[in-house]
Amino acid sequence: MDQNRRNFLKSTALVTGAAMMTNNPYKALAESIPDKFRTGKMNLTYRPYTLQLKHVFTIATNSRTTTPIILTEIEFNGIVGYGEASMPPYLGETHESVQAFLSKIDLSRYENPFDLETILNDIDIIAQGNPAAKASVDIALHDLVGRLMNQPWYNIWGYDKNKTPFTSFTIGIDTPDIVRQKTKEAEEFQVLKVKFGLDTDKEMIETIRSVTNKPITGDVNQGWTNKERALEMLHWLKERGVVMVEQPLPKERIDDLAWLTERSPLPIIGDEGVQRLADVKNAIGVYHGINIKLMKSTGMREAQKMLTLARSLGMKVMLGCMTETSCAISAASHLSPMVDWADLDGALLIKNDIFDGTKIINGKVTLMDRPGIGVVKV
Numbered sequence: 001m002d003q004n005r006r007n008f009l010k011s012t013a014l015v016t017g018a019a020m021m022t023n024n025p026y027k028a029l030a031e032s033i034p035d036k037f038r039t040g041k042m043n044l045t046y047r048p049y050t051l052q053l054k055h056v057f058t059i060a061t062n063s064r065t066t067t068p069i070i071l072t073e074i075e076f077n078g079i080v081g082y083g084e085a086s087m088p089p090y091l092g093e094t095h096e097s098v099q100a101f102l103s104k105i106d107l108s109r110y111e112n113p114f115d116l117e118t119i120l121n122d123i124d125i126i127a128q129g130n131p132a133a134k135a136s137v138d139i140a141l142h143d144l145v146g147r148l149m150n151q152p153w154y155n156i157w158g159y160d161k162n163k164t165p166f167t168s169f170t171i172g173i174d175t176p177d178i179v180r181q182k183t184k185e186a187e188e189f190q191v192l193k194v195k196f197g198l199d200t201d202k203e204m205i206e207t208i209r210s211v212t213n214k215p216i217t218g219d220v221n222q223g224w225t226n227k228e229r230a231l232e233m234l235h236w237l238k239e240r241g242v243v244m245v246e247q248p249l250p251k252e253r254i255d256d257l258a259w260l261t262e263r264s265p266l267p268i269i270g271d272e273g274v275q276r277l278a279d280v281k282n283a284i285g286v287y288h289g290i291n292i293k294l295m296k297s298t299g300m301r302e303a304q305k306m307l308t309l310a311r312s313l314g315m316k317v318m319l320g321c322m323t324e325t326s327c328a329i330s331a332a333s334h335l336s337p338m339v340d341w342a343d344l345d346g347a348l349l350i351k352n353d354i355f356d357g358t359k360i361i362n363g364k365v366t367l368m369d370r371p372g373i374g375v376v377k378v
């Protein structure tokens with residue numbers, strides 16, 4: 001056991017009694033933080049930024065070459081926590097909507113950042129929706145708290161950083177020549193992901209299979225319409241080494257999804273149909289598992305609760321992302337030791353990342369030994 005871990009366990013043991021009384025482990029842990037970090041004023045700042053994608057990104061519903069994001073910072077006693085909102089256009093949030101939401105938040109009225117539950121609940125009820133805007137504050141606050149504790153979040157949550165999964169890498173829909181080329185370029189990755197829902201579904205699989213036998217995960221993005229044909233397709237995909245499929249039918253078609261899940265030879269994962277904690281119980285029987293993304297869940301706090309609840313219900317868990325910088329990817333990656341599948345290639349798809357954090361090494365999600373979410377600005 002390394003020294004950091006031992007010290008952390010020691011400090012945890014000392015405050016266990018207090019944690020049980022307050023029912024807030026983070027606040028109790030704050031008791032072990034030097035006085036100068038116990039009170040002060042938190043200051044939230046934010047700015048718009050636009051991610052440039054390396055390739056045109058095509059899914060069943062649209063194509064694009066950029067993603068708007070908002071970068072957040074929360075400063076407290078000279079320590080800065082970093083956060084991010086990523087807003088793929090089809091989800092409805094924009095530079096304008098996120099900035100309008102963030103302008104309504106006043107963190108200066110809280111004594112310190114450790115009362116995450118109160119602060120994030122207060123922010124959640126400012127307005128409905130706005131999940132990416134809420135996530136941008138949640139991530140910066142978690143980063144700040146982890147930095148003040150001098151601990152990475154996988155330690156605070158008690159997850160084993162050595163148990164991180166391989167991430168899938170998305171091979172975009174394209175002509176056979178380009179798909180073959182992209183598949184060869186993805187040599188480092190152990191799991192490939194394919195977007196379905198266009199009339200190219202079978203051709204994509206056959207093209208990739210002409211190059212490699214690696215396991216493939218599929219994402220239909222609600223793009224199939226007929227449940228019987230979907231079931232036939234799932235059997236066809238299974239024979240060709242596809243191991244799991246996300247959101248095969250539109251999210252509203254609960255009965256058809258349940259019908260398909262009951263018969264499917266492959267695990268069916270709800271993505272568009274499962275946004276937040278309250279959606280997890282409704283996913284029982286409709287999907288075999290859920291895809292958790294920070295930009296849907298409103299951030300790390302609720303994502304971790306979704307993970308815990310889904311696990312307790314015997315559901316599969318996938319951890320996904322949008323196109324994001326290494327900031328939001330690193331934040332999500334602290335949950336990755338506990339999931340069945342990770343799809344955390346978002347920062348690899350952009351040209352202008354501005355953070356260094358969790359890395360993908362030989363296809364494996366690799367957590368940095370740094371406090372907070374583990375990022376530095378580059």
Ligand code: MG
Nearest residue numbers: 219246271291
């Ligand atoms: Mg998906």
